[in-house]
Amino acid sequence: MTDAVKISNRNFSVFYGAIQALRGITLDVLAHQILGIIGPAGSGKTALLRSMNxxxxxxxxCRVEGQILLDGEDIYQPEFDAVRLRKRVGMVFALPVPLPLSLFDNIVYGPRLSGIRARARLNELVERSLQAAFLWDEVKDRLQTSALRLSGGQQQRLCLARVLAMEPEVILLDEPCSGLDPISTSRIEEALMALKSKYTIVLVTNNTKQAARVADTTAFLLQGELVEVGPTDRIFTAPKDQRTNDYVSGRFG
Amino acid sequence: MRIPPRNTQALAVTLLAGATGLTLAVLVFVIVFILGKGLPVISLGFLFDNPQEMGKAGGIFPTLVGTLILPLVAILIALPAGVGTAVYLSEYTGDNLATRIIRFGTDCLAGIPSIIFGLFGFIFFVTTLKMGWCILSGALTLAIMVLPTIIRTAEEAIRAVPAGYREVSCSLGATRWETVLKVVLPNALPGIVTGIMLSIGRCIGETAAVIFTAGASLRLPHSVFDSTRTMAVHFYILAREGISNENAYGTAAVLILSVLLVNSLSYWMMNRFIARRTK
Known part of the structure; x- marks a missing residue:
């Protein structure tokens, strides 16, 4: 059931103090797909992403209005547990932020919080997550060294592995390649393409070409409004809105 | 008439180096002077014997014990309260009027002379609560005295922990409290230890507040309900009453060496902790 709606944003708005960052966004995220969110700086991409977990x-x-449904349940209703939500909806940030711990301890941070203590199980989680993030071969001999010693590209893949180790349902990525070189970027993209069969992925990116490469569906945000959403091919070849056309053809932003 | 930047630069370096040199010279002079007069007095007997004739002869063993116990109990009381306050202020509350008043209050508290705390401790713990002159009265008084230092240093250290660490921790499904325990406090530890060491130093060196609350008994204390005398108080009494200048300097030398020992030990423990966390 690839067409099932995993997350549904319904007329959702976000305010930071008096500033409205998002204006009534209605946007569905389909299960086992990569949704690319593009738009210029300040368009509300990150605000939207950070609302979903x-x-x-x-x-x-910060104040929000409207609804976000995860598997049909409103995550902003008072009795919904935000901590449990974040275990189901993982996030990778724009800048890689490894905690000042060993590689191993970084990856098992989430699982340990969920009460997993058995060493064998943790070892298995570490290996599997690092494999899935295409980092295992580079670091398998130094899992006990500090994560701060990795290169930027490795750190970001570590952050991805750390999210995967929580075994989430959805992965949110906030411009995960903005500080990375092309080779590291292609590794991350490769990992994402391989991961979408198991997870639902939302990828915010400043790089429209990246959305064109990996996203199944692309949404274009501008000044807090959803201008257009559709299959990636159509957004990049035959956008319906003039503003989308201007943005994807590089006329502004 | 404008002085060329090259000359102002040279002048600045000279002045700054001079200031550093002066500070260092005073420090070295004081330490060398006291150790020079005190070290010859120190022997195993001086350290581990009981004092005789009010300290004119014999050793300083009870005051050594008092100097260890009193700051220890004071820190054990002040640390949880102080770090707890700092965590609450920086992690659980925003910047509002109430927290600004609390911060202002702790800053004011930090500037109050210690003898005022001593008087308060005497009236409240010793007299009103009928606890008498004892280690507990003294430790509670010292705890109140160093609380502002511990709160402010801990708060600064906690604020210096990158916000990104908290976001990552929360996004991995940690509660605020789990984030505090696993990410915030371990990374704030060096700053917190600095605050503890400053506080221990103040406790060890304190006389006024201690005489008023813990008394000045030369007997070896058996529990926190006994009176005790710290080395600083012993030194003060020896010098003030003209009992023995020689033993006063000996006590001062031991005092300086113990502060040195405590500080080196805490740095060593902290570095070991940091090294173990991030190999």
Missing amino acids: RLNDLNPN
Whole structure:
């Protein structure tokens, strides 16, 4: 059932203090697909992403309106547990932020929080997640060294592996390649393409070509509004909206 | 008439180096002076014998014990309260009027002379609560005295932990409290230890607040309900009453060496902890 709706944003708005970052977004994320979200800086891409795992809750000035449904359940209803939500909806940030721990401890951070203690199980999770993030071969001999010693590209794949180790249902990625070189970028993209059969992926990117390469569906945001959403091929070849056309053809942004 | 930048640069370096040199010279002079007068007095007997004739002869063993116990109990009381306050202020509350008043209050508290705390401790713990002169009264008083230092240093250290660490921890399904325990406090530890060491130093060196609350008994304390005398108090009494200048300097030398020992030990433990976390 590849066409099942995993996450459904319904008339969703976000305010930071008096500033409205998102204006009534209605957007479905289909299961086992990569949804690419493109748009210029300040268009609300990150605000939307951080709403889907309620990371915006950490900002006391943030206020939301509307609904986001995960498997049909409103994640913003008061009795919905944000901590459990974040275990189901993992996130990779724009800048790789390895915790100042060993590679191993970084990856098992989430699983340990979920109460997994058995060494064999943790070892298996570490190997599987690193394999899936295409990092295993490079680091398998130094799992106990500090994660801070990795290169930027390796750190970002470590962050991806760390999310995978939680065995989430959805992975949110916030411009995960913005600070990476082309080779590291292609490794991450490769990993994402391989992962979508198991997970639902939302990829925010500044790089329209990246969306064209990996996304099944692409959404274009501008100044907090959803301008257009559709199959990636159509968005890049026959956009319906003039603004989308201008953006994907590189006329602004 | 404008002085060329090359000359102002040279002048600045000279002045800054001079200031550093002066500071260093004073420090070295004080330490060399006291150790020079005190070290010859120190022997195993001086360290581990009981004092005789009010400290004119004999050793300083009870005051050594008092100097160890009193700051230890004070820190054991102040640390959880202080770090707890710092965590609450920085992780659980925003910047509002109430927290600003609390911060302002702790800053004011930090500037109050220690004898005021001593007087408060005497009136409240010793007299009103009828605890008498004892280690517990002294430790509670010292705890209140160093609380602002611990709160502010811990808070600074906690604020310096990158916000990204908290976001990552939360996004991996940690609660705020799990984030505090696993990410915030371990990374704030060096700053917190600095605060603890400053506080231990203040406790070890304190006289006024200690005489008022823990008393000045030269007997070896058997519990926290006994009175005790710290080395600083012993030194003060020996010098003030003119009992023995020689033993006063000996006590001062032991005092300096113990502060050195405590600080090196805490740095060593902290570095070991950091090294173990990030190999």
